[in-house]
Amino acid sequence: MANEGVLRIEKLRKSFGDNVVIDGLDLTVQPGEVVVVIGPSGCGKSTLLRCINGLEEIQGGRILLDDQEVDGRSKDIARIRQKLGMVFQSYDLFPHKTIIENVTLSPIVVQKRPKSEVIAEGEALLQRVGLLDKRDDYPRQLSGGQKQRVAIARALAMKPEIMLLDEITAALDPEMVHEVLDVILDLAREGKTMIIVTHEMSFARAVADRVIFLEGGHIVEEGIPEQFFTNPSTDRARAFLRTFEFDAVRSHVPKLQENDAASA
Amino acid sequence: MELLGLDVLFKGSNAMRLLQGLGIAVEISIISVVISLILGMLFGIFMTWKNPVAKVISRIYLEIVRIMPQLVLLFIVFFGATRALNINISAELSSIIVFSFWGVGEMGDLVRGSLESIPKHQYESAAALGMTKGQIYYHIVIPQAVRRLIPMSINLVTRMIKTTSLILMIGVVEVMKVGQQIIEANRMASPNAVFGIYGIILLLYFLVCWPISMLARHLEKKWSN
Numbered sequence: 351m352a353n354e355g356v357l358r359i360e361k362l363r364k365s366f367g368d369n370v371v372i373d374g375l376d377l378t379v380q381p382g383e384v385v386v387v388i389g390p391s392g393c394g395k396s397t398l399l400r401c402i403n404g405l406e407e408i409q410g411g412r413i414l415l416d417d418q419e420v421d422g423r424s425k426d427i428a429r430i431r432q433k434l435g436m437v438f439q440s441y442d443l444f445p446h447k448t449i450i451e452n453v454t455l456s457p458i459v460v461q462k463r464p465k466s467e468v469i470a471e472g473e474a475l476l477q478r479v480g481l482l483d484k485r486d487d488y489p490r491q492l493s494g495g496q497k498q499r500v501a502i503a504r505a506l507a508m509k510p511e512i513m514l515l516d517e518i519t520a521a522l523d524p525e526m527v528h529e530v531l532d533v534i535l536d537l538a539r540e541g542k543t544m545i546i547v548t549h550e551m552s553f554a555r556a557v558a559d560r561v562i563f564l565e566g567g568h569i570v571e572e573g574i575p576e577q578f579f580t581n582p583s584t585d586r587a588r589a590f591l592r593t594f595e596f597d598a599v600r601s602h603v604p605k606l607q608e609n610d611a612a613s614a
Numbered sequence: 615m616e617l618l619g620l621d622v623l624f625k626g627s628n629a630m631r632l633l634q635g636l637g638i639a640v641e642i643s644i645i646s647v648v649i650s651l652i653l654g655m656l657f658g659i660f661m662t663w664k665n666p667v668a669k670v671i672s673r674i675y676l677e678i679v680r681i682m683p684q685l686v687l688l689f690i691v692f693f694g695a696t697r698a699l700n701i702n703i704s705a706e707l708s709s710i711i712v713f714s715f716w717g718v719g720e721m722g723d724l725v726r727g728s729l730e731s732i733p734k735h736q737y738e739s740a741a742a743l744g745m746t747k748g749q750i751y752y753h754i755v756i757p758q759a760v761r762r763l764i765p766m767s768i769n770l771v772t773r774m775i776k777t778t779s780l781i782l783m784i785g786v787v788e789v790m791k792v793g794q795q796i797i798e799a800n801r802m803a804s805p806n807a808v809f810g811i812y813g814i815i816l817l818l819y820f821l822v823c824w825p826i827s828m829l830a831r832h833l834e835k836k837w838s839n
């Protein structure tokens with residue numbers, strides 16, 4: 351099939367009542383591509399990912415994965431969603447299942463794959479995210495960063511064609527951000543197709559093949575990260591990127607100690 | 615023995631009658647509890663419907679259950695039905711009607727609460743993993759709702775069993791009633807019987823309710839996430 355693994359979004363329109371959140375958006379994601387979506391809070395980044403996964407009803411346009419329409423109301427939606435792995439900001443593990451059960455539940459009951467095979471794969475995935483020793487724990491025993499890594503493993507266990515990540519580190523303590531993002535960088539290196547919403551700019555720069563800046567329901571600017579982050583072509587993107595910087599307010603420049611000055 | 619008047623218990627068929635009374639109370643409790651659990655599940659699911667008519671109906675029902683003391687309901691059903699509708703309902707049946715009416719409301723509200731306590735994100739994460747609606751309920755929602763529901767419903771069952779002593783008020787031959795009769799009959803011969811008999815009744819209730827309370831506490835601990 352010519353369009354194997356290709357996601358095509360055509361003239362997507364999504365509104366909540368009178369509030370038009372996405373207004374005629376076009377986007378094509380090629381297999382192996384990592385697209386990072388950034389933009390101000392409330393610009394519709396989460397809504398876009400939720401539309402791609404059929405969790406929101408859309409008011410216009412269409413979304414095609416492998417030439418099949420993604421439609422939240424259709425009977426086929428559960429089958430199409432198996433090709434889309436989604437990780438939310440709030441991880442949402444199943445609290446009544448152990449870690450390994452969280453990871454293996456869906457492949458067993460949805461894809462009806464042999465249990466022993468699924469468990470072996472689940473253990474390999476836990477190994478990969480560094481949590482095999484937590485195999486039989488319950489989610490409440492894990493830290494936020496550990497839970498989020500399990501959520502990533504749980505999504506990967508379905509062998510999705512595309513991963514959708516919605517601000518997966520936004521709810522984490524700063525020291526846990528890295529352990530989670532390292533897993534994603536590893537996936538990118540391996541060639542996994544991903545659409546990533548994030549506010550971690552240095553991560554965005556490292557992981558993206560293409561950056562998309564969303565505002566007012568449209569793609570305002572898109573480009574390769576080097577160009578987008580160092581020399582954005584629109585004022586809006588420039589203004590947005592400036593909000594991540596701080597100007598120095600130091601009024602006293604501390605005198606350097608003798609030995610510090612010498613070693614400097 | 616003399617002091618507590620317990621000798622009365624071993625006179626004639628007194629002990630037998632007391633146990634029979636307890637038997638009827640337990641029978642009424644069990645029947646009402648079973649009805650409450652089954653219909654309460656359905657009522658709880660009904661209460662989660664978004665339909666405004668369903669909301670109003672369940673609201674009114676719940677308010678009645680909460681506001682009316684069971685005793686008043688018992689009088690309304692037992693005497694009211696006899697007077698107003700000219701039908702004769704036995705005391706046992708009216709007790710079962712009233713306790714079920716109460717239990718279905720309370721149980722329904724517990725079921726509604728447990729279902730609604732499952733966050734929207736649990737449904738969405740499961741849906742994102744490709745589960746169908748049925749699979750989401752079977753594997754994710756119901757197991758979590760049941761864990762929250764069981765200790766609370768056991769607590770409700772305990773309360774229902776305790777409340778059966780109310781039945782005495784409308785003349786059902788039940789533990790308290792028998793106890794009272796025994797005491798009355800022996801007022802002259804054994805004036806202390808009142809302590810012994812009520813003591814025994816307390817003990818009997820304790821023996822029925824205590825294991826249930828222990829089970830409730832055990833499950834609560836085991837399933838607190």
Ligand SMILES: Nc1ncnc2c1ncn2[C@@H]1O[C@H](COP(=O)(O)OP(=O)(O)O)[C@@H](O)[C@H]1O
Pocket residue numbers: 366369371389390391392393394395396397398
């Ligand atoms: N379920 C909803 N109902 C109504 N409005 C919503 C809903 N979800 C999101 N919105 C609105 O859509 C807009 C975009 O939200 P969202 O996609 O969450 O933004 P972002 O993820 O970029 O911060 C916001 O104005 C928000 O208020």
Ligand SMILES: [Mg+2]
Pocket residue numbers: 395396397517
């Ligand atoms: Mg968001």
